Amino acid sequence: MTIGALARAAGVNVETIRFYQRKGLLRVPHQPYGGIRRYGAAHQARLAFIKSAQWLGFSLNEVAELLRLEDGTHCDEASELAEAKLQEVRQKLADLTRLEAALADLVGACHQHSGDMACPLVASLQQGMLPGASRAQGARERE
Template sequence: MEHTLTIGKLARAAGVGVETVRYYHRCGLLPVPERAHGAIRQYSQQSLQRLHFIRQAQSLGFTLDEVRILLQQNHGQCSTARALAERKLGLVEERLRDLLRMRAELQNLIGQCRANGTEECCPLIDTLAANVESDQTCHAAALSAGLP
């Protein structure tokens, strides 16, 4: 007989909460097992493997909708899974470029603060304030031109 788990043991083994397991039931990501003796649901090792699959996919940035698509592939259409992964990689690379740009800007502003040598005028605050004023001017111009 296959070793079975209660919902609590399944959740602990997968590193999630019981409510997460129930949420995955509602989303259709994890099948709800039949109730066994004493009205307690017993989960199989396959359920645990499925939870690990979901968690691993999420750790790679896949949304639950994307995880659902991956689960439906069932070792089948690799082209669908590859297309999802390629799209995800594109988003990761875009985010990485944004983060590198942010890092460079922050390093520059920190350097300006260090070079300033005074506490009375902060280049970082001045730059941020100038950007806010510029954004407000652009927004006001767009509104007066009838743009959203």
């Protein structure tokens, strides 16, 4: 199939395929002299692998590492990568739980707000008084 047909079959853009090729995640097929490159089932399976790993939260660098292990004989190494990803997801869940609690408190304060008092949400943001805000901001800046 052509690159366009592969892109449609995989549910990605042609530029995504080219990007994966530049990153070394997807092999570029041989182009016969004066002909068109042809992609096969192996390319489609590799794209499915990449997209599935991304859905699980793996970065492209981590996907490259998983692809290196794809022969199935390195289960311990793959397990270590998955365990690290699981810890990362759990940390994000804990952060989101704290964020939810802080927002719920602020929304509650806003609903109780009346009169000429300053808006509790705006006042908290202006004063930088939100719990964990500096830690969360620092984490976003590192990303």
